[in-house]
Amino acid sequence: MRPPADDVDGRLPVWQALGELFLDTEPDIEHLTGVCAESPYSLSELDRILFRELWPALRANLYSPAGQWAGWNDDWLVARVLEKQRPGSARRWWLNPLKLYHLSHWFGIRRAIARQRGSRSPASQ
Template sequence: MKPPHEDVEFRMPVWQALGEFFLDNEPNLEYVARVCAESPYSLGELDQILFNEVWPALSPNLASMAGEWAGWDREWLTKRVLEKYKTGSSRVWWLNPAKLFFCSAWFSVRKEIEQRRTRENPAL
């Protein structure tokens, strides 16, 4: 997978969809699953995008008293993700209690992504 700064065009829809998890309202899980399923990224790559790119950029919103709820401006989101991007593995996400709690929703979305991809490409 290319680094994010070399892949902004394909990453942007995924960043915006995964950004739903960090808004101050209920995420639209169907939208997140649809966008991620239509993306060129494997589930492992989506994990990396979520925990190494989107999480470092947007997780502070979860602790904000007046967090963002309307959505993320594309230009701001791109700048923020590229600024906060963490290289390396997301293997130790379970050591962070906030990520562990957060992951229950992500696991549901991952299942939906797999189901959507299987329906669209039954030969897989």
């Protein structure tokens, strides 16, 4: 998988979709699943994008009592994700109590992505 800075166009739809998990609203799981299933990224690459790219960039929104709820501006999101790409930032998410919330959503989404990809006809894969 290419580094985020070299794959912004490919990652941006996935960043936007998975970014819904960090908003102060209920995520649109069907939309999120569809975007991720149509992406070129494997499930393990999607894990990496969520927890090593988005978590460091967007986790602060989860702590704000008046957090972002309308979505992320593309330019801001790209700049924020790329800015937060530094050694060690990804590992810290495992120490955070909010990980259980994200993991519970993510494991269900991950299964739905796998099901959606498995149900495609061979001609469309």
